[in-house]
Amino acid sequence: MRLLMLGGTEFVGRAITEGALARGWDVTVFHRGRHEPPQGVVSLHGDRTAEGGLKALEDGEWDAVVDTWSGAPFVVRNAARLLDGRVTRYAYISSRSVYRYPEPSGRGEEAEVVDGSPDDGDVDYAAAKRGGELAALDVYGDNALLVRAGLILGPYENIGRLPWWLTRMARGGDVLAPGPRDAGLQYIDVRDLATWTLDAVEHGLGGPYDLVSPPDHTTMEELLQACADVTGSRANLVWTAPEAILEAGIEPWTDLPVWLPPGEAYDTLHRGNVAKALSAGLRCRPVQETVADTWAWLRSIGGTAPQRPDRPVVGLPPEKEHEVLGSR
Incomplete structure (x- = not known):
């Protein structure tokens, strides 16, 4: 697999990058250059928030991209549009924060989400993650995977x-x-999140999945x-x-x-329904x-x-x- 990692030098992005390298995948990491990515990747530099900041991604083809962006949704929109036709699948690391609070017990991915827009600038965290989801969906449709993570712990x-x-x-x-x-x-070890996400990309999963351990x-x-x-x-x-x-x-x-x-x-943070992710292979150490x-x-x-x-x-x-x- 040829993976494009948007980020890939800290916490979630780094765990996913290391997990992909361990599988023998070809990994390209696009980042701002503030931290060194893991050895063995192709490293591309750019600032996604700056004009012309995606120039390093104007060429190249990949099987999948994983995007961990947490800020303004238009940044995800711009990347998704630029990569359209050159990347098969778009995995966006989102958050269970996209659900309206308080999240109804047992609803899982069917719970109502907050409003958001792929064109938004600086908005609160929940709206930013929802806008990022919509940005990926608008371009990639069923080929967009929305990983709605809960509390994340672990190395990095x-x-x-x-x-x-x-x-x-x-x-x-x-x-x-x-x-x-x-x-x-309920929490998810960052490496278990990485393993599940890479498996899901490899198996062609799409749509939203709540990713956190069972209650x-x-x-x-x-x-x-x-x-x-x-x-x-x-x-x-x-x-x-x-x-x-x-x-x-x-x-x-x-x-x-x-x-x-x-x-x-x-109840919202620690009693969530994760049956869908468990049925799709989630394992928690x-x-x-x-x-x-x-x-x-x-x-x-x-x-x-x-x-x-x-x-x-x-x-x-x-x-x-x-x-x-x-x-x-």
Whole structure:
């Protein structure tokens, strides 16, 4: 297979690129040149947001393109139009955020989506991803694959969620652990996302697929215990009721990454129906493997994870954690 990767140097794009190389595919990576792509690819440079930024893609043919763009939808539109007739399939890495909130229980890909346009400029994340989907669909129709990812964890993470928990556990001491401890979690290891996406491209799948683990793939306790175990620290998990955490002014998802208290947001993020992706071959590795490999990667780069400039820094300040634990 000849794959064109739009991006391919960070997190999701890098995992997909490495997965394609491992299969012996010919991979071309189009990127801005800020980070080195994996060895073995053909590297093309350009800024998709700039006038003439796609010039390096004016020639060439590929079997498929994978696009991870998260910004203005017109950028996806321009790429899809330029590649029309020279690329057979267009896989767009979208998000479950395209569904109207709160997502009805059990609806899966049939749930109602937000409004969006392929011609949009800067819009919010959900509208941007929906606009990107429409841009791919407008040009590629049934040959457009929409990978609606949920929470993504694993090596190369540049959002900071799992790296923060690992770093916190490595410090040891009493750790504020948000309950309920048996709350089920849905996420997708970035490498499992890559494997499924490449399989889907190879098999000619099209249309939307929600890509995240089944509900209860792991629990909050299993995730945090795996972080404590792999770092070899003497962290003491102090399980705390959701009500106490919220009363202290701690923000779910951002101050305490991955965690959400029971309610609509939790049900939307961690109780999704992924039957379609499972029937199409999705397999999810154990949480202990995701955690261990992320810790190994984090240590290999000096312990500080990269941070996407367009995403907020996550994690609970130590003084706030100390304050809450001290009030128990």
